[in-house]
Amino acid sequence: MKVGILGATGAVGQKFIRLLQGHPWFEIEALGASERSAGKKYKQAANWIEDVVLPESIKEMTVKNCEPSEFSTVDFVFSGLDSSVAGEIEKAFATAGIPVISNAKNYRQNPTVPLLIPEINPDHTELIKTQNFTKDGSGWIVTNPNCVAVPLSISLKPLHDAFGIDSLILTTMQAVSGAGYPGVASLDILGNVVPYISGEEPKVGPETRKLLGTLEGTDLIRPEFPVQATATRVPTINGHMISATVKLKNTPADIEEVKAAYTNWKNPIANLKLPFAPKELYKLHEEEKYPQPRLHADWENGMQLHLGRLRKAEVFDVSFVAMAHNTIRGAAGGAILNAELLVKKGFLK
Amino acid sequence: MKVGILGATGAVGQKFIRLLQGHPWFEIEALGASERSAGKKYKQAANWIEDVVLPESIKEMTVKNCEPSEFSTVDFVFSGLDSSVAGEIEKAFATAGIPVISNAKNYRQNPTVPLLIPEINPDHTELIKTQNFTKDGSGWIVTNPNCVAVPLSISLKPLHDAFGIDSLILTTMQAVSGAGYPGVASLDILGNVVPYISGEEPKVGPETRKLLGTLEGTDLIRPEFPVQATATRVPTINGHMISATVKLKNTPADIEEVKAAYTNWKNPIANLKLPFAPKELYKLHEEEKYPQPRLHADWENGMQLHLGRLRKAEVFDVSFVAMAHNTIRGAAGGAILNAELLVKKGFLK
């Protein structure tokens, strides 16, 4: 399938380009960016910040404006657009009959738009049918969650299924790549911690609850547990760490029962053989010093969820740390996995 | 007064030496360290890691063994000893009639030993009278808390006084200086987060509860609130950051009432004019991006407690971040302030 990338020169766009090299199903057909870049060759328009070679096939591609008419030959687009422009542009593409697999936040809370993690809520794709960007349903939008909501909701899912989530408190330690480029100033973060990330905390609860919601017909019934999040920035490159303590509706007998919730959990897409799906979704680290962003963020091509320090808590029921690659599992890689699921489900064809 | 320093070549010992330069009351008279160092000049025995000049007066001092007989001319000693040896040595000094102001953990939970922060529990010094290292009461031990319990208990004190603490959940982001030298390997922490610090979490609850305890006669009545702590290491040099969410016994009407608990709080040592006491104990930062270890750890000579992001929580009542210099407020500086209080109270003379 031929794909376009919107916001192709930005940090997320670059990650899409990198990850799609050699993809068995998807081929990059068109790159879109802002007016400033449009008309230039990609190698001139972009300040390539990935730690691999800029692919030869991409270097000479001419960047287009993010207008549907310039993307008429693609089957769908990935959007790495900034939220300041994603609302309008993604709508224009959907309206023009071009499906949008978006990383932007703009439509995440739209009740007709799936906020999708294939392993967690694959059935939410049904919401697509309630969208009316086009009469024939050819254009629609699917989003992936914020880079904290991704590891958090994956971490919570087996607990939610086995015990029910009552409430939770978490602190994040987020990598600088999450802020894009140039993003965080080095004077702010070298040897430092910044205990605040603008706009981050308000997304965590609502996105997590939507992800763990149950579809009844076309109504998404969301669980109501409160979430108290503190988002901080630390001097790591990739991999967001979460430290969470959770109150469950049904208290597990012991920590072994909690671990069993993970090991017994059935991955609903295990049989789909999606190229970007990790073989083992949950890596439960037994060594207390693990997981660590620098050591583990790239495991399973950056698509694995790392859990560690799973233990009974003195307050509430369970404490753990969770870590996943923020720009792969938590952004571009997650979006690609979404597209793969949507192919298998027949929405993309 | 003439003071000795036990463990003088280690990281805490070096901090004692640095901080005591120019102290109006205390003069360094003797330095003690392990057998390996004893007999050498300090400049040869120590790998000076402070970012100021090794004082001339210290350079040529001969390091002694940590034996009371070698410290007969001091009025008291500060102990920066490693816990593996502190138990025996500190006892020997106390038994020999030499008061010990210790940073080690060994006697912190001894019911006769004050775990002391002058602003928080100055009356706990009365416990000294229950010690029986010597018949005449001339030798005794006072300890300061762990470098996390210090900022945590200072942060909680006004809340405890105003509303009562019911329970709390916290995550720490701790600086590498807390592990001493050589301490944390650079390969473990450069661009990384380690979600575990050996032995750290079990100290947090018990020490905080002892600090906030009430003395009834010579009985220390401890509050019973549970504490769930996750201790992590991050690539900062100095300044431990804590992200905490607290359930209070009496729910405050709004966040202003919480802030008022801090601004109205009466500092019990405000009038003592202790040289190491910060002028303003609580710095309440209003900017969401503050406090930060690199910017604020050295304020008020490293003795200030920095609070930020004070806000109502979706779970429990109040969330905040707290930060203080771990090797000054949380170790050597705290011990010096303890000694100053003990002078004013007449225990040291």
Added chain:
Amino acid sequence: MKVGILGATGAVGQKFIRLLQGHPWFEIEALGASERSAGKKYKQAANWIEDVVLPESIKEMTVKNCEPSEFSTVDFVFSGLDSSVAGEIEKAFATAGIPVISNAKNYRQNPTVPLLIPEINPDHTELIKTQNFTKDGSGWIVTNPNCVAVPLSISLKPLHDAFGIDSLILTTMQAVSGAGYPGVASLDILGNVVPYISGEEPKVGPETRKLLGTLEGTDLIRPEFPVQATATRVPTINGHMISATVKLKNTPADIEEVKAAYTNWKNPIANLKLPFAPKELYKLHEEEKYPQPRLHADWENGMQLHLGRLRKAEVFDVSFVAMAHNTIRGAAGGAILNAELLVKKGFLK
């Protein structure tokens, strides 16, 4: 004396404000910045990035436009202006009869403008008399060198005096604070080295040669040695490190003779008791692992020059590393020392 600060909200301007607190001779009277800031209170106009408290006396000062008419009550101004605007503004102040002590590069190579380091070329102040911004000589400009040329020329001066410089090759490892704020993106420098700093290398040779020049009447005779510099950025906060290898005109007999050139060197301002002059200009570190930016940049209030690894070279004559605080000795502190010298010499009064 009453002083103004141009570019007061920028990184260098903030450093001027910080360093001038408690200065025995100079008092901050006025702060100037761009139109965007003018009219605001300083605390609102500036994003204070220093690791000390923003002084109370500065917080409420209203920022002015950088126009001489708004600075009529000052005796002189320090300029921390960006070079994009410094040329015009500094000229306007000098023309209006207000002396300018500038950190900007614009007038450094002007033949009538002293490029001044008090310990190195104090007599170059005579050049001021050749300036004709005003008829009565009341307005003039003095500059301090680039933050690499400062430690380099100080390092070379005793060698130049004793042996003559023939040529040199150097590599710098520069701190991120040298790029101002926001300056270097964290994604560019965390765990990384950037082997290029725009515009840096071309300044090193010419500024160093001007600094080491000899005044004959009003002609500055510059030495002609070639300099080959490679400027790199490393993840340090403060303190530029230089690794240099020098060919001398007269080969020293041994390394002891080289060290003697430093220890025997006569500091021409030693008797002036300038407040910002370090007591000991040259710290010769004997331990091979020293100097280090993190440990030594703040010694002597950031005004000391640290030399280390002084040794005979297999190629050329002598190799060494030199390090100094780039935003103090290499910028704002150097400018303040310049002003102090100019007071003593009677240019400022």
Added chain:
Amino acid sequence: MKVGILGATGAVGQKFIRLLQGHPWFEIEALGASERSAGKKYKQAANWIEDVVLPESIKEMTVKNCEPSEFSTVDFVFSGLDSSVAGEIEKAFATAGIPVISNAKNYRQNPTVPLLIPEINPDHTELIKTQNFTKDGSGWIVTNPNCVAVPLSISLKPLHDAFGIDSLILTTMQAVSGAGYPGVASLDILGNVVPYISGEEPKVGPETRKLLGTLEGTDLIRPEFPVQATATRVPTINGHMISATVKLKNTPADIEEVKAAYTNWKNPIANLKLPFAPKELYKLHEEEKYPQPRLHADWENGMQLHLGRLRKAEVFDVSFVAMAHNTIRGAAGGAILNAELLVKKGFLK
């Protein structure tokens, strides 16, 4: 072929294990380490610090003592031994008829032992025939150079061939992984530069000259150019950066002629199709900000040599920066490439 790894639990040993996974010719048959580890399963003996999963096939292998009798089933061994023990152990293996491909420094300057980089001096393998560890020539030692000498000599080779090296001055900025684990203390290197690495500088000249030597019969004729090196440590994880300025015997007309020396250079092993050989040995970066350790160290599986900032120098002839992965190209990967060459040449069979 079946291979053993000596020093398998150390940092270099771990890199051998990682890099040999999936190697088309070599299979790990045996792991050797110190007495402390011998007898344990690898997963228990080693503190795995690589950022990939410890391979399943290795986890359960029992670590052996580094004695030839325990390695009777291997065709040869890779040695990642510490130099404190490598001398004796490697000799024992060679004497026992087991070829040793070593990363240790002990035999690098032995006149019968090739110091080998396949692209630079593949003919030096002939020296093996002069070794007499065994009568039948079955046991011998080949070494790879120090992690600075590797990128330096590769950088110099085309210049040496085209113009001749007269002399050079260099400064290195070396990654912490070069010091092994635990290696550099975080307090020494976070936000810091250490201008000295013990034992490093004396290796650079001699190893580079041996590498660029010419074999005449069994005599290795070494060029005689002097090398002045300053080795520093910076807070990077992988990738040693070198800043070098070179005097050539024949001055190139312009920088284009210098670049042509690289682009026209004939790689002597280009046709051998060795699995670990990079497709493009020299990456000449045209962007001045490149190469950078974080972005480029992993290109071509860590086996590429990155050159940047190639320019005419004011002193000498040419300046450049060079960078290569220190523990792959500069250690374990280089050793594997050496083994591959030795297979092709018939020494290993």
